[in-house]
Amino acid sequence: MASRWSTTSALLGILFVGFYIGFARCAYTKYYIHVGVMVDGAHQQQTPNLQANQAYYRTLFMAVARRLSLLGAGYFKISFIIHPLSQTETNEVFARVGQPALVENLYKNVIFFIKAHSNVFNYKKELLVLTTRRVLKTQNGALSKGFAVKGSICTPNSIAVVRDDGTFAAVNEVVKLILHTVGVDFDGVGKASNCPAHEGYLMGTGKLKLPLGYSLCTKRLVGAALRRSQCLGNKISNKTTKRIPIPAKIKRGVYCSWFGLSECDEKGMAKFEHKAASKYHCLVHCCKGHSRMERMVAPDGLRCDEDPFSYYDKRCVNGACVQIGK
Numbered sequence: 001m002a003s004r005w006s007t008t009s010a011l012l013g014i015l016f017v018g019f020y021i022g023f024a025r026c027a028y029t030k031y032y033i034h035v036g037v038m039v040d041g042a043h044q045q046q047t048p049n050l051q052a053n054q055a056y057y058r059t060l061f062m063a064v065a066r067r068l069s070l071l072g073a074g075y076f077k078i079s080f081i082i083h084p085l086s087q088t089e090t091n092e093v094f095a096r097v098g099q100p101a102l103v104e105n106l107y108k109n110v111i112f113f114i115k116a117h118s119n120v121f122n123y124k125k126e127l128l129v130l131t132t133r134r135v136l137k138t139q140n141g142a143l144s145k146g147f148a149v150k151g152s153i154c155t156p157n158s159i160a161v162v163r164d165d166g167t168f169a170a171v172n173e174v175v176k177l178i179l180h181t182v183g184v185d186f187d188g189v190g191k192a193s194n195c196p197a198h199e200g201y202l203m204g205t206g207k208l209k210l211p212l213g214y215s216l217c218t219k220r221l222v223g224a225a226l227r228r229s230q231c232l233g234n235k236i237s238n239k240t241t242k243r244i245p246i247p248a249k250i251k252r253g254v255y256c257s258w259f260g261l262s263e264c265d266e267k268g269m270a271k272f273e274h275k276a277a278s279k280y281h282c283l284v285h286c287c288k289g290h291s292r293m294e295r296m297v298a299p300d301g302l303r304c305d306e307d308p309f310s311y312y313d314k315r316c317v318n319g320a321c322v323q324i325g326k
Helices: 002-012 050-069 087-093 103-116 171-182 216-228 252-257
Strands: 028-039 075-084 127-132 159-163 233-237 283-288 292-297 314-317 320-323
Touching: 028 050, 050 075, 050 171, 087 103, 103 127, 103 159, 127 171, 159 171, 171 216, 252 283
Parallel strands: 028 075, 028 127, 127 159
Antiparallel strands: 028 233, 283 292, 314 320
16 A cells, blocks of 8 residues: 555655745745645545646635735645545545544544554645535534644644635635644634624634735734744744745636536626625626525636726635736
8 A cells, every 4th residue: 555655656746845935024934834745536626637626626616815914923834635435445444434524533533644654755845635525414413614633733643634615715724724733723623713704704613705814913912923833833934935926817707617617796696786895806606597506716817807898907815816927
C-alpha cells in the first residue's frame, strides 16, 4: 500500500503552490500553512484528473487566502499537496460512518488511516483536509458542512472534514475550520460566546451577509490565537507585499449550470423582472422551473456588472463587487 502511494505521488507530481495575501503597510507578519488534501475517491470533484484537481484546489485555496486577508492579521501563504483516494482507501476511510456520513466517526477514521499509512503522510503539514461530496451529519442528527477539533493545528489530530460539491461552496467552511484548528471558537460558542452568531459573519451560522467579513470580536480572538500559536511558521517582513491573483471571471449562467440549474432573479423569474442590483450583485439565484430556487453567495470571480459590452470588468471578491483594471 505504501509503495503504491509513493509511486502514485511521484508519477502524478503532487503539487506545492503558495498563495499570498498582502497588506499595504511596511512591516507585516507572514504565516505559513501547509495543507494535505485527501479527496474522496467515490465522490471526486467535477474535475476528475490530477491536473484539473490542482487547478480546482488552487482556485479554492486562493479564495480561502482572500477570506483570511479580511482579518487584517498578517500575510498568509498556503501550500497544498493532493492525495486522491483510491476506491480501496476510500472504503477504509468511510467504513461504518453511515449515510449520511457521521462526521465525528469519519474524523476518527481519518486519524486511524493516517496512522496506518504514516510513511505516506510523512511530510510537513499543519493541517490535513478530507473533502467529500457526501452528505454529512453530526451525532445529534444535524446536517453538517464540516468538522475539526479546536486548537488541533500541527498535532496528529489536525484534520478537517469538509463537504465540497466541486463548485467552491466549501471555501467559507474551510476558512472557519482553519481558524478553529488555530484555536478560535465559532461565533456564539465558548470564548466567542459574546461574538454575534447570527449576524452573517464568516465565523457565525446562518446566511452570510455581504460583503463577507468577521466581527471585531472574532478579529481580537484570531489575533490572540495567532500570537499563541507556536507551530505556524511566521516571520516579520518589510518587503513589498505580493497580491493574490485576480480571480478568473465566471458568468452567472455557467455557475448555475454546475448545479444543473438555470440563472434567475430573487423571485424565481428567468427574465429578471424583479432583479434589483442591491439584491443580486454578489448573490447568485439559480432555478429549476418554479419548484426549486437556490440562493448562494457568489464565488470569487463571478461577473457582477450589467454592462453588455463588458467595458466595466466587475467581479465578486470576498462578496463585494469590485472594479477590475480600468
